[in-house]
Amino acid sequence: MTSPRRSAARRTTVLRREAVLLTAPLVVAALLGAAAPAGSAKPGAPGAGDSYFPLSGNGGYDVSHYGLTLRYDIASRHLDGKAVLTARATQNLSRFDLDLRGLTVTGVTVDGAAARFTRDGQELVVTPRHAPRKGREFRVTVTYRGTPKPVTDPDGSPDGWIPTDDGAFVANEPQGAMTWFPSNSHPKDKASYDFTVTVPKGYTAVANGVLRGQSTVHGLTTLRWHEAEPMAAYLATATVGKFRTEQYTTRDGIKVYNAVDAREAKKAAPVLKQLPSVLEWESRLFGPYPFRAAGSIVDHAPSVGYALETQTRPVYDSAPDLATLVHENAHQWFGDSVSLTSWKDIWLNEGFATYAEWLYSEQHGGASAQKTFDALYARPAKDGLWAYPPGDPGSGKNIFGTPVYARGAMALHELRRAVGDKTFFRVLRAWADAHRAGHGTTAEFIRLAQRESGKDVGPLLNTWLYAKGKPARA
Known part of the structure; x- marks a missing residue:
């Protein structure tokens, strides 16, 4: 996400309950094995245990x-949805929650059998007819409808399904996914996705991954998207609008799909033209691009105020500048492929993407990273840059503030100065490679930096990431 976010500047076998009683002993045993004994099953927790978003x-x-499977009517802003989740029980599960805010649920099934459900705030509480046993896969189908509305984040900004004058700007960080589909909406749980989105003819719905097909029948256009790589729910999108689109394949074999609102097209064109070279440059620094698809969604959404690194295809509220393009695509490595385990570690996303901006400037004729660092460090101790430590901002209200972005990037620059360029860039590549398609924590990054450098850089990084106030220069 652009820095700071609010400024201008993320198993197919399923046992099914048979409609008739099967008497073959082996089949009966298999069916019984899919459900946990009633006495041993327990409810799943209503949250993932994140202190910032419980x-x-x-x-x-x-x-x-x-x-x-979504159908969105632009005029009425009405959404009809069907979500099919394939999941594995991590305990004997008597009931479980899905995150879903607003919208009317019309039915829930688990492995084809109707399930009881209730609503409790943002929680859709599902009680299956047969409790899934630990380690077993099961399939949940939820049908729902209504007018999705964005959620207001702790810092006062909107995220989720945000209506626009010609559709919807769909950006979920940190908690907006629940405004348009039921999910396990924490970065710790990543999954692959298929989207089938139907909109009125003349409109386009742009989601993540590769476009699998598009057709128009009876005045309705349906687009099918597939994201094979694991993705956190907050990184999903299905942005709708009247877009000019282009598709091409880079020389590295990455399928690019750009969608641009006509009102932003002239300003966006020279920046989007540089996307292939930006991806090549970032690949040289950070390792191979982690996905099969790339691109941009450039909407005209003046009320939003930010861009987001939606996986494979960042979404921008207006035509981006080059630094923003660099930032959001650096997130494809740092934040999307390597995801958070806890929201307090958000600097692993934003500090890295911000430092990518500094590096791009340094290597393309602009200010050096050292000059950018020095200008920031010159700010007085009472400046907002030093208001809280980036490694633990203290609350969800602070996760998109200047310290997370700028001081997070400063921590990386101090690491670079301590270990030298060769080792520093080896650390960045090793981090992206070791945690590709997975998760990471600050503690793991510090251990990796120490291992790769052979130096005790823990105290340095801990000072820049966790100490209160303005750190002393090393």
């Missing part, structure tokens, strides 16, 4: 795939 995510299961 109700985001859920316990008791892990989702491997989302199949989302």
Whole structure:
């Protein structure tokens, strides 16, 4: 996400309950084995345990795939949805929660059998007819409808399904996914996705991954998107609008799809033209591009105020400048492929993407990273840059503030000065490679930096990431 966010500047076998009683002993045993004994099953937790967003995510299961079928009417802003989640129980599961805010649920099934459900705030509480046993896969289908509305984040900004004058700007960080589909909405649970989105003819719906097909029938256009790589729910999008689109394949074999609002097209064109060279440059620094697809969604959404690194295809509220393009695509490595385990570690996303901006400037005729660092360090101790430590901002209200971005990048620059360029860039590549398609923590990054450098850089990084106030120069 652009820095700071609010300024201008993320198993297919399923046992099914048979409609008739099967008497073959082996089949009966298999069916019984899919459900946990009633006395041993327990409810899944209503949250993933994140201190900043306690109700985001859920316990008791892990989702491997989302199949989302959506139909959105632009004029009425009405959404009809069907979500099919393939999941694995991590405990004997008597009931479980999904994150879903607003919208009317019309039905829930688990492995084809109707399930009881209730609503409790942002929680959709599902009680299956047969409790899934630990380690077993199961499939949940939720049908729903209504007018999705964005959620207001702790810092006062909107995220989720944000209506625009010609559709919707869909950007979920940190908690907006629940405004348009039921999910296990914490970065710890990543999954693959399929999207089938139907909109009125003349409009386009742009999601993550590769476009699998597009057709128009009876005045409605349906687009099918597939994201094979694991993705956190907050990185999903299905942005809708009247877009000019282009598709091409880079010389590295990456499928690019750009969608641009006509009102932003002239200003966006020279920046988007540089996307292939930006991806090549970042690949040289950080390692191979982690996905099969790339691109940009440039909307005209003046009320939003930010861009987001939606996986494979960042979404921009207006035509981006080059630094923003560099920033959001650096997130494809740092934040999207290597995801957070806890929101307090957000600097691992934003500090890295901000430092990518500094490096791009340094290597393309602009200010050096050292000059950028020095200008920031010159700010007085009472400046907002030093208001809280980036390694633990203290609350969800602070996760998109200047310290996370700028001081997070300064921590990386101090590491670079301490270990030298050769080792520093080896650390960045090793981090992206070791945690590719997975997760990371600050503690793991510090251990990796120490291992790769052979130096005790822990005290330095801990000072820049966790100490209160303005750190002393090393």
